[in-house]
Amino acid sequence: MSVSLTESAARQIKKQLEKRGKGLGLKLGVKQSGCSGYAYTIDYADALNEGDAVFENFDVKVIVAANDLQYIDGIELDYRREGINEAFQFNNPNAKGTCGCGESFSV
Secondary structure, X not given: OOEEEOHHHHHHHHHHHHHHOOOOEXXXXXXXXXXXXXXXXXXXXXXXXXXXXXXXXXXXXXXXXXXXXXXXXXXXXXXXXXXXXXXXXXXXXXXXXXXXXXOOXXX
């Protein structure tokens, strides 16, 4: 099982955690949503729950609930700026399709 970050994503997460002033790392998950079935969720993690998996890249922790790991195992989280737009990008090898707007994916 693995979840990885690019250096750009790690820098952005560190910056957000420093601005917030607390937190163990980034909580990455999925929820049922959209026309393709699942959408990614991102939040701060202030504590670990039983069964959480912890992955560390570039001194940044990513926490994933056990139930969500099957959908995002092997994912690489990137952070990109293109013009005035900037956002996290999810490179998920488990995604078999995405909706036209890019909000959801199927496995």
